[in-house]
Amino acid sequence: MSALRVAVVGAGPAGMYVADALVLPREGSAVPVQVDVYDRLPTPFGLLRYGVAPDHPKMKMLTRALQRTLDDPRVRFLGGVQVGTDVTVDELRAGYHAVAYSFGASTDRRLGVPGEDLPGSRSATSFVTWYSGHPDAPADDVDLSGVRTAVVVGVGNVAVDVARVLSRPVADLRVTDVPEPVLDRLAASAVADVHVLGRRGPVQAKFTVKELRELGELEGVDVVVDPADLVLSAADEAELAEHPAVGRNLELLREWSQRPLTGAPRRLHLHFWSRPAALEGDGRVERVLVERTRLDGDGRLVAAGAPSPLPAELVLRSVGYRGTGLDGVPLDPATCTVPARDGRVLRDGAVSPGEYVAGWIGRGPVGVLGTNRSDAEGVVEGLLADAPALLARPLGPDPVALLAQRGVTPVDAEGWGRIDAGEVARGQALGRARTKIATWDDLLATARS
Numbered sequence: 306m307s308a309l310r311v312a313v314v315g316a317g318p319a320g321m322y323v324a325d326a327l328v329l330p331r332e333g334s335a336v337p338v339q340v341d342v343y344d345r346l347p348t349p350f351g352l353l354r355y356g357v358a359p360d361h362p363k364m365k366m367l368t369r370a371l372q373r374t375l376d377d378p379r380v381r382f383l384g385g386v387q388v389g390t391d392v393t394v395d396e397l398r399a400g401y402h403a404v405a406y407s408f409g410a411s412t413d414r415r416l417g418v419p420g421e422d423l424p425g426s427r428s429a430t431s432f433v434t435w436y437s438g439h440p441d442a443p444a445d446d447v448d449l450s451g452v453r454t455a456v457v458v459g460v461g462n463v464a465v466d467v468a469r470v471l472s473r474p475v476a477d478l479r480v481t482d483v484p485e486p487v488l489d490r491l492a493a494s495a496v497a498d499v500h501v502l503g504r505r506g507p508v509q510a511k512f513t514v515k516e517l518r519e520l521g522e523l524e525g526v527d528v529v530v531d532p533a534d535l536v537l538s539a540a541d542e543a544e545l546a547e548h549p550a551v552g553r554n555l556e557l558l559r560e561w562s563q564r565p566l567t568g569a570p571r572r573l574h575l576h577f578w579s580r581p582a583a584l585e586g587d588g589r590v591e592r593v594l595v596e597r598t599r600l601d602g603d604g605r606l607v608a609a610g611a612p613s614p615l616p617a618e619l620v621l622r623s624v625g626y627r628g629t630g631l632d633g634v635p636l637d638p639a640t641c642t643v644p645a646r647d648g649r650v651l652r653d654g655a656v657s658p659g660e661y662v663a664g665w666i667g668r669g670p671v672g673v674l675g676t677n678r679s680d681a682e683g684v685v686e687g688l689l690a691d692a693p694a695l696l697a698r699p700l701g702p703d704p705v706a707l708l709a710q711r712g713v714t715p716v717d718a719e720g721w722g723r724i725d726a727g728e729v730a731r732g733q734a735l736g737r738a739r740t741k742i743a744t745w746d747d748l749l750a751t752a753r754s
């Protein structure tokens with residue numbers, strides 16, 4: 306029987322879990338499978354490498370499990386290949402029996418307030434990208450000089466991540482893989498106050514208790530919470546009863562709201578019922594006009610008074626992610642996801658044979674890393690059920706041969722292995738376990754060395 310050839314677009318957690326589920330031994334299934342995993346980056350693992358916070362080493366260890374999938378001889382890594390540019394989606398659809406899209410959804414949402422584009426205001430995504438050593442973000446991309454006060458807009462785990470990285474002693478990050486030039490900038494930073502703004506109350510905040518608790522454990526940081534922000538309405542109480550995990554967040558917040566300040570050098574302020582009405586400054590952000598909010602009788606969020614100025618030199622918006630399209634792949638403009646039924650892509654409302662979607666670009670930017678696994682397993686179940694029909698279709702030109710004709714040389718698993726080893730070697734030379742190689746030139750040169 307000829308092998309079922311599958312292209313996976315995006316080597317993030319979702320794509321890797323799709324590949325893993327495809328090669329998993331299964332009872333009663335005799336279909337041999339060959340999987341090509343494409344990524345625009347020369348490195349695999351998507352946001353696990355370039356999003357998950359560097360000071361969360363346990364989470365980062367998941368790369369080991371994903372690496373085992375890459376080591377499987379039936380899985381081929383094709384890094385440094387931008388699908389849509391180096392090879393088109395139509396070429397992949399012609400050259401493989403099935404294509405699974407897992408290209409992620411990590412474009413940030415905007416605030417939609419005046420002054421949002423002033424220098425000094427940026428997405429939390431771009432800040433994460435910078436401290437994660439992503440090759441799209443040069444080390445000098447973030448300038449913290451002159452920043453004493455930072456405002457983080459949003460109360461999800463990403464907001465907590467960036468607030469923590471801004472506040473925590475840089476010595477804590479020296480044991481991580483954060484690139485040296487980024488560490489130098491963080492070490493030179495004089496950030497003393499970080500304000501986190503949530504437009505609704507503590508019951509609606511999206512952070513999880515584990516992430517939140519860490520904020521209270523940072524050395525040299527006082528956490529400041531106004532007890533008035535923690536007063537619950539009857540509606541909040543009802544919501545809380547349905548989501549008991551939120552109660553643990555509240556316990557922590559209540560404890561912090563009672564803690565006396567210790568005079569620590571940095572303060573992390575958590576505000577609820579507060580949103581930015583505008584960002585102001587002469588050529589760059591100097592202040593945020595912060596508006597208090599409340600729910601009106603219809604449950605709509607409205608301003609509770611005139612905004613008041615909060616001086617700040619850096620604003621990071623962290624109000625959610627969204628997917629952007631890939632040429633040749635349908636995108637639902639309302640949800641910014643690829644429309645699908647049970648993981649099968651829909652074109653004009655009908656299932657498009659041989660096209661599948663998994664991960665954030667399929668279900669939206671929700672869930673934890675493990676959610677991508679169950680998601681991918683479900684998608685692969687459908688794909689393998691479709692295998693007899695998919696195998697019946699003759700294949701067009703081999704996309705890997707097309708890449709060669711175009712002078713595109715993918716970074717293969719060995720090339721990624723050289724990057725991996727290079728990062729460990731560079732880190733060890735500095736007394737660290739690893740330090741990221743953070744430029745395109747350096748990554749590609751190391752991969753091809």
Ligand SMILES: Cc1cc2nc3c(=O)[nH]c(=O)nc-3n(C[C@H](O)[C@H](O)[C@H](O)COP(=O)(O)OP(=O)(O)OC[C@H]3O[C@@H](n4cnc5c(N)ncnc54)[C@H](O)[C@@H]3O)c2cc1C
Pocket residue numbers: 314315316317318319320343344345346349350351352353355356357358361364386387388389407408409410411433463466631663664665666671672673674675677
């Ligand atoms: C800042 C941040 C921190 C997070 N921290 C945690 C955490 O601590 N714990 C947790 O459980 N979850 C965390 N998450 C969520 C987790 O990262 C996601 O669930 C997961 O990464 C989604 O996987 P994905 O494969 O769908 O997308 P991604 O991880 O975004 O992977 C998509 C991949 O597709 C590639 N790609 C994009 N376009 C193309 C193209 N045209 N051609 C080829 N390749 C392409 C990208 O380079 C990328 O490698 C975090 C997310 C963010 C943003």
